[in-house]
Amino acid sequence: MTTATLSLSATRAAAPVKPRRLGVRAAKLTVGLVVLAAVLHLDIGWSDLAELPADLRHYLDLMFAHPDWSRLPAAFYQTWVSVSMAWVGAVLGVVASTILGIPAAQGVAPLWVRLPLRGLFAVLRAVPEVIIAIILLTVTGLTPFTGALALAVGGIGTHGKWTYETIEAVPAGTAEAVRAAGGNVLEVARWGLWPAAAPELMSLALYRFEINVRTSAILGLIGVGGVGDMLTGYTQYRQWDSVGVLIIVVIAVTMTIDAISGAIRRRIMRGARARDLDRTV
Amino acid sequence: MGSGDHAPEGIPASGAWPIHLEDVIVRYPNGVVGLRGVSLSIAAGEMVSVVGLSGSGKSTMIRTINGLVPATSGTVRVGPYTVNELGGRRLRQVRGGIGMIFQGFNLADRASIYHNVLVGRFSHTPTWKTLLGVASHTDREIVMRALDSVGMLEKVWGRAGALSGGQKQRVAIARALSQEPEVMLADEPVASLDPPTAHSVMSDLKRVNTERGLTVLVNLHLMDLARQYTTRMIGLRAGEVVYDGPASSATDADFEAIYGRPIQSRDTLGQ
Numbered sequence: 001m002t003t004a005t006l007s008l009s010a011t012r013a014a015a016p017v018k019p020r021r022l023g024v025r026a027a028k029l030t031v032g033l034v035v036l037a038a039v040l041h042l043d044i045g046w047s048d049l050a051e052l053p054a055d056l057r058h059y060l061d062l063m064f065a066h067p068d069w070s071r072l073p074a075a076f077y078q079t080w081v082s083v084s085m086a087w088v089g090a091v092l093g094v095v096a097s098t099i100l101g102i103p104a105a106q107g108v109a110p111l112w113v114r115l116p117l118r119g120l121f122a123v124l125r126a127v128p129e130v131i132i133a134i135i136l137l138t139v140t141g142l143t144p145f146t147g148a149l150a151l152a153v154g155g156i157g158t159h160g161k162w163t164y165e166t167i168e169a170v171p172a173g174t175a176e177a178v179r180a181a182g183g184n185v186l187e188v189a190r191w192g193l194w195p196a197a198a199p200e201l202m203s204l205a206l207y208r209f210e211i212n213v214r215t216s217a218i219l220g221l222i223g224v225g226g227v228g229d230m231l232t233g234y235t236q237y238r239q240w241d242s243v244g245v246l247i248i249v250v251i252a253v254t255m256t257i258d259a260i261s262g263a264i265r266r267r268i269m270r271g272a273r274a275r276d277l278d279r280t281v
Numbered sequence: 282m283g284s285g286d287h288a289p290e291g292i293p294a295s296g297a298w299p300i301h302l303e304d305v306i307v308r309y310p311n312g313v314v315g316l317r318g319v320s321l322s323i324a325a326g327e328m329v330s331v332v333g334l335s336g337s338g339k340s341t342m343i344r345t346i347n348g349l350v351p352a353t354s355g356t357v358r359v360g361p362y363t364v365n366e367l368g369g370r371r372l373r374q375v376r377g378g379i380g381m382i383f384q385g386f387n388l389a390d391r392a393s394i395y396h397n398v399l400v401g402r403f404s405h406t407p408t409w410k411t412l413l414g415v416a417s418h419t420d421r422e423i424v425m426r427a428l429d430s431v432g433m434l435e436k437v438w439g440r441a442g443a444l445s446g447g448q449k450q451r452v453a454i455a456r457a458l459s460q461e462p463e464v465m466l467a468d469e470p471v472a473s474l475d476p477p478t479a480h481s482v483m484s485d486l487k488r489v490n491t492e493r494g495l496t497v498l499v500n501l502h503l504m505d506l507a508r509q510y511t512t513r514m515i516g517l518r519a520g521e522v523v524y525d526g527p528a529s530s531a532t533d534a535d536f537e538a539i540y541g542r543p544i545q546s547r548d549t550l551g552q
Binding site for chain 2: 190195196198
């Protein structure tokens with residue numbers, strides 16, 4: 001018993017001093033104060049919240065009790081325009097960000113190439129697609145092509161970052177072997193990095209497309225066409241029965257695309273892993 | 282998985298290059314010193330092992346020879362070239378004449394074995410062709426013969442990821458051979474392999490030396506492999522050459538001096 005007590009006290013004596021996390025505490029306090037200030041400043045009308053359930057019921061009734069199904073073909077057509085916008089935007093954006101993203105990865109191109117590219121991605125990530133579309137439409141006008149371009153340019157910000165992060169996660173050995181055989185930067189990227197990164201990048205490209213499908217509906221709000229455009233029109237004229245049909249179509253189409261694209265992405269990643277494990281051949 | 286029984290007919294030996302290091306110092310950007318003034322000469326066609334514990338600088342040394350690691354100071358001469366003075370296109374050209382294999386094989390697992398071996402032709406091929414993965418008739422022929430010489434020709438259209446470790450190292454040797462190199466470097470080529478496979482890969486390397494006449498420099502940490510397969514041994518310890526002499530007659534005491542500790546059972550492969 002005495003030995004036990006002895007060793008116990010010895011441990012206590014040897015324990016390092018508990019660090020004082022002053023920085024963490026200060027950060028917590030600051031965040032708390034910011035939230036408090038925001039709530040006070042916004043002047044939230046809590047009393048309006050009480051009427052929300054009744055209002056919501058009223059509008060849901062207007063929209064979905066008797067939807068105007070005659071709008072269905074037009075709704076599908078405009079959704080198709082939105083999806084096309086998303087698809088063209090994804091393809092353009094993914095191609096551009098693959099070309100720009102690979103040299104932005106550490107160990108591919110020198111720092112003076114890497115830094116400006118990463119800066120470009122960061123700036124593009126900071127600008128919402130709607131703002132990009134507003135800038136672009138001064139040149140290309142209120143067309144679905146403007147929407148596709150805005151999605152492409154906006155996509156470069158995130159997809160470019162995903163690309164260089166994926167490339168950096170590829171083990172360096174294969175790239176070293178290609179360099180040792182006398183390969184140049186392009187050859188190292190194509191045969192040392194791309195084979196290992198391709199499935200992940202394909203999966204991310206599809207994910208980009210899913211995001212674009214949702215964003216394209218929002219872009220319609222500024223008038224570049226597609227289902228968002230139609231939605232704004234009917235909302236402004238308070239034709240709730242048509243709005244209801246549009247919402248149903250948008251949700252159904254978006255969920256279907258998400259499901260299909262998600263299944264393909266899972267298949268790609270599973271295939272990539274299965275091939276790694278299969279050493280029986 | 283036989284070794285030694287494939288006749289390596291085909292690729293003609295394109296001559297060998299000697300290697301000279303003079304007072305080579307390598308200091309990495311993070312301050313770690315890889316080599317502290319290494320000077321040595323390797324004649325064309327020699328089969329040399331570089332022995333040392335991990336961290337002794339043998340990986341650094343082998344990489345200064347093809348410029349993967351730049352020498353901080355000193356001179357690295359390989360054949361007619363002074364590697365440490367070259368960069369860009371000229372350096373890539375010299376690398377084309379120096380084949381290299383690695384402990385981790387370093388193949389592109391998701392690419393076909395054919396495309397992996399085709400990498401060896403990059404320094405002789407226009408970039409647009411290599412990016413598309415197309416090859417001239419001659420290059421294709423060279424790839425096939427290189428695969429045949431290591432007994433892997435029948436797998437040519439399979440994926441590299443589907444191979445066993447020993448098969449992967451064979452494909453890696455074929456990749457290096459398709460360069461039609463003058464020098465062959467090997468960085469711990471058998472450290473990830475089981476003993477029988479390790480012996481057959483070492484025999485393949487030995488044949489590269491005896492039948493093609495290439496200068497071969499192989500990093501090893503196992504004393505019996507160094508004695509059995511190489512004629513000359515260079516011992517590295519803490520970035521300095523502490524032994525340089527015949528491999529077969531190196532005594533246990535010599536190895537203890539290189540390792541800086543008594544011999545242990547893990548210093549030999551066995552068999």
